[in-house]
Amino acid sequence: MSPEFTPSSTPFKPLTAARDGSNFTYESLHNRVPHILTDVINDFYASIQKSTSPAAISEGKALTSQLSQLKHEMVTDKVLSPLDDDKVGDIDVWNHWLGLYFPTATWYTTPFLTWETYLYRRIASIFKRSEHWSRHDFFAMKKEATFKASMVAVAKLCSRVDALTRDSLADSENKTKMHLAFVEMLQASLWGNQTDLSMFPDLNSEALEEMQARISSGENNSKIVANDTDRIWKIVSQLQGGRIDIVLDNSGFELLQDVLLAHWLVSLGYAQKVVFHSKRIPWYVSDVTNEDFFWLVRAAQTPSLIGTKGMATEDEAALVSLGNQWSQFLADGTWEVKDELFWTGPYGFRYLPTEGKDVWDNELIKADLVIFKGDLNYRKLIYDLEWPISTPFVDALGDIATDPRAPAIVALRTSKCDTITGVDPDRAKELFAKQKDWMYSGQYGVIQLSPGRWQGV
Structure with missing residues (x-):
């Protein structure tokens, strides 16, 4: 760890509440x-x-x-x-x-x-610490209610991805088609991060449906302010039965997008194994716990238990089919869900090789690529600092970027806090002129890569 960087002594000022109420x-x-x-x-x-x-x-x-x-x-x-x-x-x-x-x-x-x-x-x-409420997830009702309210959109999306996966399998030698399919899946996973109940606690079903429509249509993709998708594809396209880890963020619709990305990667053979990293305790309103993950799979397998009103028959069939496949992936070890305590600990992720050594040595460095989802994971990757906006993403990561064993690290984040790295200064100037709150509005996103041991991509 570089001597100038400790949690209370950082190279740039941390974000704190302005006394004049301006930030x-x-x-x-x-x-x-x-x-x-x-x-x-x-x-x-x-x-x-x-x-x-x-x-x-x-x-x-x-x-x-x-x-x-x-x-x-x-x-x-x-x-x-x-x-x-x-x-x-x-x-x-x-x-x-x-x-x-x-x-x-x-x-x-x-x-x-x-x-x-x-x-x-x-x-x-x-x-x-309670006797009667120790297993109570105080955010569960809100998480499940928002997902239930969007089951028609969920089924439509699953039908779309099921068709895309079948089409990809039928023409898997067409590298251009594979590239385009990957772009669609990765960007859908990015924009799924907009459905964050800690940022939008009063999100109603109509707003959620509208947001989902924008995500699925690709309307938001011009708002990716730093985009390493093509470099990420160069790594993924070289994998033959690799391992991809996903450090999860929000449950519900965002988790669904992450699961669909994993489904496509496994079905096409790029990943032989996917490890999902969830939270052991309820966290940040809508973050994924193990229970949330398995609840989603059960909901896909048996949507009638959640509600199928308005759902097209073919969409419901696709949803059930995918749910059954996901259950099998979990049963045979193709997918694993792990809830290490480090993810809800106090340390930023630059401390993984020391304070999170078990997770780093026993899990993440075994992966070819690790995807960190969402705003909080991004903030813990780079720390909540007033970084010069053009600071390279890799430079902000510390030892997890420079460790010779490091996997490729991908950040998929819609920005809901005013810290960010790796943005071209001219692009940032244009954004500030257009929308002062662009860094924390949740309307703009990044897809960023630290290549780790995949140097040269």
């Missing part, structure tokens, strides 16, 4: 995230009301008080307090990190990436 970090801390925490409290209160156990109800009310206390600490700018042990296995890491790097930091003085990840870890610890 997105302030907006998130002052308005957006308290709104999310209020939703957690209200939704959990509704769950308590459904319980028939007096003990669970009593404990639930106590948990609600703890959540309210957390919100009070956040909005009144208290010091980030140590976490209570919830037996998940990473509290000592969290508390050592807080004590070493941010011992007296408050919510408004702490870097955005620090207080936001701390918030979600602390919410999880409140539930995990």
